[in-house]
Amino acid sequence: MPVLDEEPPYDPEYDGAPAQDPSREPGTDHIWDQPGAAPAQPLPESGPSAPGARRSPAHARPGRAEPRQQVAGPRPSPLDVLNRVFGYDTFRGEQSEIIDTVVAGGDALVLMPTGGGKSLCYQIPALVRAGTGVVISPLIALMQDQVDALSALGVRAGFLNSTQSPQARRSMESAFLDGELDLLYLAPERLRVSSTLDLLDQGTIALFAIDEAHCVSQWGHDFRPDYLRLSVLHERWPDVPRIALTATATEATHAEIAQRLHLDDARHFVASFDRPNIQYRIAPKNNPRAQLLDLLRAEHPGDAGIVYCLSRASVETTAQYLVDHGIPALPYHAGLDSGVRAWNQARFLREDGLVMVATIAFGMGIDKPDVRFVAHLDLPKSVEGYYQETGRAGRDGLPATAWLAYGLQDVVQQRRMIDTSEGDATHKRRLGAHLDAMLALCETIECRRVQLLAYFHQASEPCGNCDTCLAPPKTWDGTIAAQKLLSTVARLEHERGQRYGAGHLVDILLGKTTPRMSQLGHTSLQVFGIGTELSDTEWRAVARQLLAQGVLGVDPDGYGTLRLTDASADVLRGSRTMLLRTEAPRPAKPARSPRRGAAAAVDLDAGATIVFEKLRTWRAATAKGQGVPAYVVFHDATLREIATRLPATLDELSTVSGVGVAKREKYGPQLLEALRT
Numbered sequence: 001m002p003v004l005d006e007e008p009p010y011d012p013e014y015d016g017a018p019a020q021d022p023s024r025e026p027g028t029d030h031i032w033d034q035p036g037a038a039p040a041q042p043l044p045e046s047g048p049s050a051p052g053a054r055r056s057p058a059h060a061r062p063g064r065a066e067p068r069q070q071v072a073g074p075r076p077s078p079l080d081v082l083n084r085v086f087g088y089d090t091f092r093g094e095q096s097e098i099i100d101t102v103v104a105g106g107d108a109l110v111l112m113p114t115g116g117g118k119s120l121c122y123q124i125p126a127l128v129r130a131g132t133g134v135v136i137s138p139l140i141a142l143m144q145d146q147v148d149a150l151s152a153l154g155v156r157a158g159f160l161n162s163t164q165s166p167q168a169r170r171s172m173e174s175a176f177l178d179g180e181l182d183l184l185y186l187a188p189e190r191l192r193v194s195s196t197l198d199l200l201d202q203g204t205i206a207l208f209a210i211d212e213a214h215c216v217s218q219w220g221h222d223f224r225p226d227y228l229r230l231s232v233l234h235e236r237w238p239d240v241p242r243i244a245l246t247a248t249a250t251e252a253t254h255a256e257i258a259q260r261l262h263l264d265d266a267r268h269f270v271a272s273f274d275r276p277n278i279q280y281r282i283a284p285k286n287n288p289r290a291q292l293l294d295l296l297r298a299e300h301p302g303d304a305g306i307v308y309c310l311s312r313a314s315v316e317t318t319a320q321y322l323v324d325h326g327i328p329a330l331p332y333h334a335g336l337d338s339g340v341r342a343w344n345q346a347r348f349l350r351e352d353g354l355v356m357v358a359t360i361a362f363g364m365g366i367d368k369p370d371v372r373f374v375a376h377l378d379l380p381k382s383v384e385g386y387y388q389e390t391g392r393a394g395r396d397g398l399p400a401t402a403w404l405a406y407g408l409q410d411v412v413q414q415r416r417m418i419d420t421s422e423g424d425a426t427h428k429r430r431l432g433a434h435l436d437a438m439l440a441l442c443e444t445i446e447c448r449r450v451q452l453l454a455y456f457h458q459a460s461e462p463c464g465n466c467d468t469c470l471a472p473p474k475t476w477d478g479t480i481a482a483q484k485l486l487s488t489v490a491r492l493e494h495e496r497g498q499r500y501g502a503g504h505l506v507d508i509l510l511g512k513t514t515p516r517m518s519q520l521g522h523t524s525l526q527v528f529g530i531g532t533e534l535s536d537t538e539w540r541a542v543a544r545q546l547l548a549q550g551v552l553g554v555d556p557d558g559y560g561t562l563r564l565t566d567a568s569a570d571v572l573r574g575s576r577t578m579l580l581r582t583e584a585p586r587p588a589k590p591a592r593s594p595r596r597g598a599a600a601a602v603d604l605d606a607g608a609t610i611v612f613e614k615l616r617t618w619r620a621a622t623a624k625g626q627g628v629p630a631y632v633v634f635h636d637a638t639l640r641e642i643a644t645r646l647p648a649t650l651d652e653l654s655t656v657s658g659v660g661v662a663k664r665e666k667y668g669p670q671l672l673e674a675l676r677t
Contacts (some may be wrong), residue, residue, distance in 0.1 A: 081127050082120070085153050087638075092117050094269050098243070099124050102207055107215070107242045107266035109258055113273050114247045114391035115369075120449060122209035122243050124182065127155065128428070131204035132181045136188050136233075137211045141342060143185045144364045145349060147355040148628045149367070150183060156609060158195070159185035176203050178566035188215075188226035189271060196237065197368050205240045208233045212364060213244035214262045214384075217253045227260075234262045240265070243340065248388040251457055255675060256539035273387070273456050277394045278402050280448040282441075284541070285407030288377045289321050295375065295403055296327055303372035304348070307357045308389055310378035310413075319357040320597055324335065349629040352620065363389060369396035369631050375403045379410035383441060383455045384433035396637050405440045408502055408544040412560045415547065419556030433518030439548035479581035481542050482571050484509060488527045489552070489562055490572070495525075499561035508533075545580050599618040604643060611675070612643035618674040621666065633667060646675060 003444075027086065078099045082088050082135045091099070095117055101108050102125040112118045126133025137143060137147075144160040150157040157173050158181050175181050176199065207568045210233075215224035233242055244261055246253075258264050283291060309315045312333040322329035330344040347366055348356045356362060374393040380386040386404075394400025418431045437455055444451045447462040447469050454460070462469050488505050507514070507523055509530025521526060531539060543562070546552040555564040570576035604612055616630075617640060623630040638658035647653040650668045654661075659668075 019356055033156050050606050075128055078128055081124050084124040084661045085122065085127065085155065087125075087656070087658045087663065089657070090320070091120075093271055095120060096236055096663070098267075098269050101267050102243050103128050104213045105239075105241050107263055108244070109254075109261075109263045109266050109268045110243060110245045110271075111249050111254060111269065111273075112245065112247060112271040113275055114347065114388070114458075115395040115397065116271055118211075118245045118247065119245070121149070121245065122207060123155070125241075125243075126206045126209075130207035132176055132207035133177070133183045133206045133209060133212060134200065135183055135185045135209045135211060136191075136230060137365070137401065138188060138215055138227075139365045140187050141345060142367070143187075145367065145632075147187060147631060147634045152628065152632045152663065152666070154659055155182050156180060157183040157185070160190055161185075161187050169344050173199055179204060188224060188230065191232060192226065200237070205237060205338055207239055207575065208237070208242045210242065210244040210261065212246060213257050213261065214246040214248050214253055217249075217256045220403075231260070231262050234608055247391060248384050250455070253384070272454055273458055274449065274460060275391060275394065276463065276465065278390060278400050278464050279467075279672070280390070280402045280452065282404045282406050282448070283467075284369060284537075285405040286408065286537075288405040288407075289318055291405055292318075292377065292403075293322070293325055293327070295373070296322075300373050300402065304353055304354050304368065304370055305373035305375065306363060306389075306392055307355060307375045308380075308402045309359060311359060312359060314377065315359055317356050319355075322355060323358065328353060329355040329357050330582075332356055332362040334359065345437070350627075352616070352622065352630065358391065360385065361618055366392055367395070367631075368629065370398075370636050371395065371400065372492075373401040373403060375401075375405075377405055379404070379406055379414055380438060381431070383437045383452065384434075386438060386524050387452065387456075396635055398637065404442070407620070408540045408547070411439065411544055411547040412502070412554050412562075415554035416556060416560065419554065436548075436550070443548050443581055444468065445475055474582040474664055475579045476582055478545075478578045479571065479576075481531070481539075482546055482578040483574070483579070484527065484531050485539070485542055485546065486552070486564065486568050486572050488525075489564055490568075491525055491527055492522075493563070499555050499563055501560045502540060502543040502562060503586050505543070505562065506536055509534075509553070510536065514561075542580060546578075549578075551578070604640060608640075608643045611646070612640055613669070615639045615643060615674060618671065622670065634663070634671075642675075648672070648675075 023026060044129075076084075078096070082091065093112075095114065098108055098110055098121045108121070110118060110121055112121075122133060122135065137146070140159075140161040140163060143161060147157045147159055158175060160169055160172055164172070170183075174183055186196070188209075210230055213227075216221060216227035217231070242261070242263065244257060244263055244266075246257065249257065254268075256269070258266070258268070267653070285291075289310065296303075296305070307318060307329075309318055312335045315331045315333045319329045319331040326604070330348060330349075332341055332344050336344075344356070345362070348354050349366070371393045376386070376389070380389065390402035391404055414435050418428055418435060421428060421431065423431075441451050441455070443446065445468065446459075448459045448466040449463040449469075457652075464470070480658075485505065488508055489499075492500060492505075506523045507517065508525060508528055509531030513523060513530060516521055534542070543552065547554070547562075549567075550565055551567045551571055553563045555561040555563045571578060616636075619630050619633045619639065623633050626633075635658055638656060641656050641658075642653070645652075647654065650672070652663055653659055653672065654664050654666050
């Protein structure tokens with residue numbers, strides 16, 4: 001039996017982070033040490049970066065640094081930090097209001113889509129307020145990359161988790177106590193340890209940020225028991241502001257987060273969950289690996305992407321299939337050795353054009369901005385899971401594709417998994433409701449984005465950027481076809497005491513005379529051959545839609561065999577009309593369609609394209625030399641703007657979006673030289 005239920009590699013149950021690497025340390029330049037930076041009252045003088053992350057004992061800090069000095073003068077404003085540290089001129093959406101709330105000492109609960117700028121909502125207050133921002137982050141395997149990205153901006157960041165040696169942890173703890181950290185990342189499991197709580201008591205805490213806050217939901221797809229303990233933050237440090245953030249939450253999950261984290265009295269911010277740059281497409285499943293290969297070759301050659309599969313075995317075979325056909329791909333699932341997982345994840349983050357084939361063990365917190373597609377070869381269990389997984393595409397705001405192959409067997413398998421799952425009737429009803437919502441999204445004839453956002457109780461207009469908008473499907477009255485299929489199930493069950501899967505039922509309707517059909521005596525059934533007006537594919541679509549609508553059921557005691565349900569009788573009597581979807585042809589080149597409201601991408605002419613590729617080559621070499629992902633140096637969107645504007649001086653480079661003080665000083669001279677050569 002394939003392993004179907006995966007969990008991401010958390011600390012300490014799984015340790016997916018790379019081993020200690022003494023050759024890599026966070027950057028040592030702090031943004032407020034750069035020329036022209038605003039004075040910051042409690043922000044530090046020049047000093048060492050956060051020590052301890054990925055250091056061997058031989059590289060541990062030899063002594064305690066001087067405590068942070070209090071500098072007279074006003075503290076930097078959030079807008080000044082945004083400009084000087086992150087290189088952006090204006091806040092987006094409700095970012096400014098959220099940040100002002102936390103800077104003023106208030107609590108906030110933030111629901112904002114992936115790519116919406118959630119991290120800035122706690123990073124900037126941590127740089128403005130006195131003390132260290134403590135970030136509760138669920139994935140230790142990503143903490144090093146988060147620290148690297150902040151270090152490249154001149155922010156002093158570090159982490160405490162099980163990947164560090166005792167000496168490295170002590171060094172990091174000393175840095176926290178000495179006020180040498182702007183941000184400290186902790187796994188929620190660390191708060192079980194009394195010494196961690198004692199450590200936090202001794203330092204100055206600017207704020208607590210609870211990332212991936214939906215993990216507190218006991219009925220959610222990413223439930224983490226240790227998140228239930230996070231109420232200790234409010235109880236033990238009542239005067240420290242808290243901000244909880246998530247990209248995925250229904251109204252019920254939203255309420256549960258607020259209740260369990262004691263954030264009912266906090267300010268709640270709910271942004272639109274719309275990701276207009278992502279094109280949603282759901283295709284009838286027919287040899288899904290070959291369909292995937294066609295998609296990658298036709299629309300995403302050389303692009304980075306993620307492919308999700310339900311089982312570990314499917315991950316392995318799909319990754320090998322892509323490699324065999326010339327697509328660089330890596331597998332990732334919880335059954336792999338932790339070192340292999342860590343190496344594959346590091347390669348995906350650091351190299352261009354790799355495809356990660358994975359179970360749902362992969363992806364949460366992955367901050368790779370240039371993922372151009374997310375593909376599902378199997379049906380997700382819920383709309384929340386689907387939304388979160390597809391949201392990993394297009395974080396940079398540029399066009400991206402969310403593609404799902406969906407077929408009859410997906411419905412059969414998911415129904416059967418629910419029926420045979422552990423748990424009481426209430427639990428199974430909840431799983432069934434999640435699946436019903438996912439099937440409704442797959443079978444809709446309306447705009448997929450409207451259906452998707454409606455699940456989160458957000459209104460929307462047809463987007464013009466999904467398959468149902470680009471090639472609207474038609475419907476037909478399938479009542480008679482449904483009656484024929486249901487009659488076949490009924491006659492087999494009542495006359496023969498037998499149940500069969502969809503394939504055999506379709507063969508009966510088509511009147512296929514095979515040795516097995518004759519041996520079973522099914523050629524004598526009154527329904528044999530009564531469905532020749534439809535093809536095999538069309539009958540399978542009918543069965544799939546009847547299953548999706550609950551008119552057909554899956555026998556939990558069989559192997560995908562079908563049975564009647566309470567809803568079958570109304571269709572058989574003719575008191576219920578069945579409007580069924582006709583599959584529409586695939587629109588031509590849909591991935592290049594205009595994006596409604598997408599972040600503006602700089603259109604490159606032939607000359608700018610050559611410069612852009614030259615800059616990408618320079619960035620890749622620079623990132624490799626530093627052992628960091630390419631996006632830590634600069635995002636594609638920044639390079640595209642540079643390729644178009646061709647800045648000739650550091651001052652001109654400073655006006656490009658995404659170029660802050662630290663990056664200008666660190667990378668500016670080399671980048672300008674690359675432009676000149």
